[in-house]
Amino acid sequence: MGIQLNHISGLTLALLAAAVVVAPAGQSQETPQTIPEAMNDLTTTYSGDHFRNRGLTRQAKRILGLDFPDRALDWDADATAAAVRDIMLLQNTSDPTIRVPDLATPYTTTLLTMPSTSTPYVGSEFIFEGL
Numbered sequence: 001m002g003i004q005l006n007h008i009s010g011l012t013l014a015l016l017a018a019a020v021v022v023a024p025a026g027q028s029q030e031t032p033q034t035i036p037e038a039m040n041d042l043t044t045t046y047s048g049d050h051f052r053n054r055g056l057t058r059q060a061k062r063i064l065g066l067d068f069p070d071r072a073l074d075w076d077a078d079a080t081a082a083a084v085r086d087i088m089l090l091q092n093t094s095d096p097t098i099r100v101p102d103l104a105t106p107y108t109t110t111l112l113t114m115p116s117t118s119t120p121y122v123g124s125e126f127i128f129e130g131l
Contacts, residue, residue: 035087042079045075045076046072047069
């Protein structure tokens with residue numbers, strides 16, 4: 001009295017094949033937000049932008065006293081301040097030296113290194129005589 005598994009294995013293979021065909025395609029990973037984009041999102045998280053604030057439901061909530069714009073602005077300000085504090089803490093404590101790119105300087109030459117001429121340039125107040 002054995003159990004016949006022929007019909008069960010065929011059904012299992014059919015279900016497996018159907019699952020492979022119907023399986024959703026892999027989704028690509030989202031690119032992380034940059035710091036300016038994240039700060040822009042934080043400033044309107046609770047209070048919303050102008051167009052969201054002008055909706056009928058938002059205005060009805062304000063009339064009924066269920067929505068407080070000043071509180072939403074306060075929450076946005078607190079979230080933005082906390083983010084700025086965390087970003088500055090991360091930037092300032094990762095290394096003892098704060099590294100910033102060097103700016104181009106126009107002071108790459110001096111009067112001593114410029115070629116000497118016997119006659120000064122017209123309009124120049126400096127008269128440099130070679131040693």
